[in-house]
Amino acid sequence: MDIDFDGHFLISCRGLDEITKIHRFTGDIIWRWGGTQNDFTFVNDYPFTHQHSIRSLGANRYLMYDNGNHSDQYIGVKLSRAVEYELDTVLMTATKVWEFVHPDSLYSPSISSAQRLPNGNTLIDFGNLQWLGMGSVVTEVDSNNQIVFQLEYQNGGNLYRAYKFDWFFHTPSWDCDGQGNCIDPGNGQGQYSSFIACDTTCLSTSNPTWDCVTYVGNVGNYCYDPGNGLGSYMSLSACENACIPPSWDCDGQGVCISRDDGMGMFFDSTQCVSYCESISIVSEQHNFKQQVVKIINMLGQETIPIFDVPLFYFYNDGRVEKKIFKK
Secondary structure, three states: OEEOOOOOEEEEEHHHOEEEEEOOOOOOEEEEEOOOOOOOEEOOOOOOOOOEEEEEEEOOEEEEEEOOOOOHHHHOOOOOEEEEEEEEOOOOEEEEEEEEOOOOOOOOOOOOEEEEOOOOOEEEEEOOOHHHOOOOEEEEEOOOOOEEEEEEOOOOOOOOOOOOOOOOOOOOOEEEOOOOOEEOOOOOOOOEOOHHHHHHHHHHHOOOOEEEEEOOOOOOEEEEOOOOOOOOEOOHHHHHHHHOOOEEEEOOOOOEEEEOOOOOOEOOHHHHHHHHHHOOOEEOOOOEEOOEEEEEOOOOOEOOOOOOOOEEEEEOOOOEEEEOOOO
16 A cells, blocks of 8 residues: 555555555545556556555656566566556556566565665565575666665565665754753754864853943943853953943932943933932922933934933923933
């Protein structure tokens, strides 16, 4: 049994000398090929008999092992073979496009198989050769029918099917795990093709390093680990000392406070103190301190204080002031 290129089922009925294609959803017979109920005309070949191992190759091409139990009725001798056909489902013809008959004219009355390999070769199992006093013979041939590999079992060894697969599932590759170790992700998609290259890089990136990066809008700096061991600073504190300048902000209560992210409104503590005091004037009439509740730029976007840019300051008493602070 196999699945055809269009998703429907191919059933090999050895006892009927027939390949039957069945609709996978309705169970209806689509066509019958071979046997007494054959829908096709063999154009350049005699009918297969007692076949095994039907395989769809796509585009209405099919490979099978023809045991040939009744081949003597057509060619005078019993002979087994691997054979490939192309079906025309409009004209209902079956055309032989390839076959392989073993140079020793092997005949296997039962079991056996044929497999088309990815490189175009075909692997053929002549499974039952007991009547010849032989064990199974497994033969691989190329597209020119040249034998490139052959395995012969001892007498008494019958092989029902033979399949060949590539056991090298992926090309080894490696990635750093972030802890200084190299791991193979198992899918061949690792960053490094050799363990040595990975190991050298992983060791250099296992210890964090730091670079000074500027925020979008050029409103401050922060320290960032690039993850490749090539940062400009070997410690976070060294980066922060060089990258982030001291700055101050008003806390909204008239007090000037220091910020450790370098994004304060003032880089001079004296200016900060003077400004904070100016916006904390006590209104006796309303008995509360006026406070800045938000700052808006000329585009109507909320922002932090920025030097040399006109900004609108909104206070909790409803007032709005337009201000520009110079460095």
